[in-house]
Amino acid sequence: MTERYDYEYLETGCIRVLRLLSVTPKITFQFECVSLDSNPTYQTLSYTWGNPVFTKRIFIRNQFLDITPSLHECLQNLGAYIGTRIWIDALCINQIDDEEKSRQVQAMDRVYRQAAKVVIWLGSPADDSDQALKGAETYGKAAFDAGILNLGPDQLNSWDDVSEDTELGTTKKALLKLMSKAADSEGDDNRVDERFPRLAFAKLTHRSYFTRVWVKQEITLARDTAVLCGTQATTVEHLHALVLFYGMLQPWEIGEWRAGQSTRIPGPFSEQQLMAVNSPWDLLKTATGSDAIGFVLSGRKRYRTKGPDTLYQLLQSSYVRQSRMVLLCKDPRDKIFGMAGIARDMNELGLKVDYKSDVKEVYEATARALLRQGNVDMLRWSRTGEITSPSWVPNWELPVHAGWSEDTGNPLFKATGGKYQPKSKDTDTVTPGSIRLQGVLVDTITDLGSVWRADPDKSFDQSAFTIMVQELFRFLERPRYPEDQQQAILCRIPIGDKELPESSPFFVRATERSEEQFSALISRAMDSDMMAATYSYQTCMGYNYMARPVISEKGFVGLGPSNVQPGDVIVLLFGGSTPFILRPRVDHQGYLVVGETYIHGIMDGEFPYDEESVTMFDLW
Structure with missing residues (x-):
């Protein structure tokens, strides 16, 4: 009768690795114990654990271990790695031994740093994921070759003033050409094969893999990577380049459209498609990537460049x-x-x-x-x-x-x-x-004012904003602040004295531009033009969600938490x-x-x- 595998004691400084023997008709492997000091050759697996339901079984000679369906599905797709040493945390660490688990997790940075390659399994093919990874090997590789991973906040902030005869100018020229290709092919039925797979890529970024805590460490420390989804493969560098490229493509297209350089509504949808749905915003969100993937991949870049x-x-x-x-x-x-x-x-x-x-x-x-x-x-x-x-x-x-x-x-x-x-x-x-x-x-x-409850995911609540302004105006009638400065102060408090510049994704302290947007919001009814013209002010107020005006005994005025x-x-x-x-x-x-x-x-x-x-x- 087949017995459950019983883990043996693992010495400090050692790890278990498994050698994959077969994936069909059943998954079989054998364990080996190796010392990290001996610089063993092995690869590691990075994947989504999924729900802790252990309904699948794998075999070690005449013994077995129960595993989750997500890991079982992953192992079934690793036929190319038969005979390879692989370290998999769920299997190579005795998960019910807290003492061993503590020692092994303490050494996981070394495990991933010494691995020859980290194999990243995103899951089975779905939602055109094959097209998404092909996009990483076309648009992502092209953006990587252009030098997009070398761009930092300083380069992006000076983007409009970049000279063509510099290294940054060469990068900018290549990326603009790539963005033009992505934009122009959307409106041309003869260039379908050239299109950037936006919808497929957006769906790929929303996979649960990119929200796993352990992924940050696993990707950050990897010397080399193979990103697998079904039968398609790419690298972390090409995937990261694609994330950054898409992040630049969307605002560039909007800018070109507003400037009259493009007559087509930006994005993968035609005007007819947008008009045919009850909520165009819901449709547009399907082409929007998840923030999580960018945060995970940027950590790898920062680690490799700055430590x-x-x-x-x-x-x-x-x-x-x-x-x-x-x-x-x-x-x-x-x-x-x-x-x-x-x-x-x-x-x-x-x-x-x-x-x-x-x-x-x-x-x-x-x-x-x-x-x-x-x-x-x-x-x-x-x-x-x-x-x-x-x-x-x-x-x-x-x-x-x-x-x-x-x-x-x-x-x-x-x-x-x-x-x-x-x-x-x-x-x-x-x-x-x-x-x-x-x-x-x-x-x-x-004393307190009303709570700013406007949902940051919904349209700006102009009536609630007006109430906040009225309450702050009443508080500012106290003599602490000079009368000739009260209008500027009244403008700055709702946004916490910060502003979102037109040419940068990073906040700065508020300027006269915020005062102009404040004046518009308190004097004009909201429409599409107003929505665009006051975008910075609305965004900054979104950061102050659930704030409320406060005043102190000595007349200090500002914002406090809702409670x-x-x-x-x-x-x-x-x-x-x-x-x-x-x-x-x-x-x-x-x-x-x-x-x-x-x-x-x-x-x-x-x-x-x-x-x-x-x-x-x-x-x-």
């Missing part, structure tokens, strides 16, 4: 989003452990992979280490609409909304003037559930780029974190304080 990020940077880029597309995992502890292998400062933070600790212990230890390291801005991630315990520990199980006062992790303000005060010895005291930070008390909240209450206090915590709102506990023993706040007039270090005004805040 590993800190854990704080990795958590920010993986879980802090304006959209809902964040990385997911079955075990919530893996939100932290899945970043351990690519974070450069795990030892400095004193953090280790330990599956014997529960999720609350893991999250609290991580938050404490990051705050002690000086990452006070991490408290922005606690803005969830309700106060959890401890209030200073982000709940990484849930989507973390992007902060009001940052842009892709880069702060827009310096509320403490960039001055980080040395910590006293008292801050090193460890009380479970509590942490002590230094800062300055600014003032106490006395702020009168009696909450505004504080500056040293090392933080933005002020925070804290709530005194009922027993007066410390504070709860309510969230970040935008308070006009203290965002750039203007608030005066001296050594005597510095105090300790015990956060619970």
Whole structure:
């Protein structure tokens, strides 16, 4: 009778690899134990685990292991890898042994770094995925050859002024030619074979593979890759180039259309197709790629060009989003452990992979280490609409909304003037559930406005915006701010003093352009022209979703989280780029974190304080 396979003890520094023997009529393999110090030759598999339902079976001689249908389907398609050593985490780690699992996960960065190749399995062919991967080998390869992966924010910001006789100019020329080909072929029935498979590629990017936590590490560390979907294959570099190219193609087409250079509505749909549906926006979304794939692939590029990020940077880029597309995992502890292998400062933070600790212990230890390291801005991630315990520990199980006062992790303000005060010895005291930070008390909240509940996925709510403006106008009648500046202040508070430039995807501080858009929104009815003309202002207000106007006892006016209450206090915590709102506990023993706040007039270090005004805040 066939018996279940019983894992033997695995020494530290060793890994199990499996040698695939057959995939039909049944999947058979054998395990080998190898030392990583011996530089063994093997490949690794990166795939979607799927639901933990173990209904399929594979065989090791006269023994068996039960696996998920998703892994079984993947192995059935690896006939080309028969005889090859492959490391597969679900099989090569004893998943029910927490001690072994902790040791092996701690070494996974080495496992992937030493692998000859990472085989990425996106799943079986569906939704024209064959066409999508062919697009990666045509348009993606062409964009890669043109140098699209070498473009960074600085190059994109200066795109309009690029000279043709430079290396960047050569890249720009090649990419514009490729974009013209993609756009022109859409409207030409004789060039169907030249079309960029937009719908197929968009659907491919929405596959669950790209939302897996472990994928970030697996792709980041891979020396070489093979991306498989059904019978088609490409590389991570060509796939990434295609993601970036599509991201450039869409706004370029819209710009050409608005400038009259193109008479055809941009995209894969004709005017007749758009007119024939009840909601054109729903149709257009089918050609829009997922944000998740770009975040995963950009991490690989950054790692290879600039080296590993800190854990704080990795958590920010993986879980802090304006959209809902964040990385997911079955075990919530893996939100932290899945970043351990690519974070450069795990030892400095004193953090280790330990599956014997529960999720609350893991999250609290991580938050404490990051705050002690000086990452006070991490408290922005606690803005969830309700106060959890401890209030200073982000709940990484849930989507973390992007902060009001940052842009892709880069702060827009310096509320403490960039001055980080040395910590006293008292801050090193460890009380479970509590942490002590230094800062300055600014003032106490006395009155509130209405919550800005406009759904960022829907049309701009002009009536709700008008109510917010009226409430802020009433607050600004207090004498704190000069009368001749109140109009400019009234414009800047709803958007948190940030603006989206026309030629850049990155936020800047608000300019007169925002004041013009503000004036239009409060004086004209919304129509399609107004919608386009005030796009920046609307987008910035979308980042302030669930904010509400606040005013303090001394007349400071700004925005606070939806759950702020009168009696909450505004504080500056040293090392933080933005002020925070804290709530005194009922027993007066410390504070709860309510969230970040935008308070006009203290965002750039203007608030005066001296050594005597510095105090300790015990956060619970």
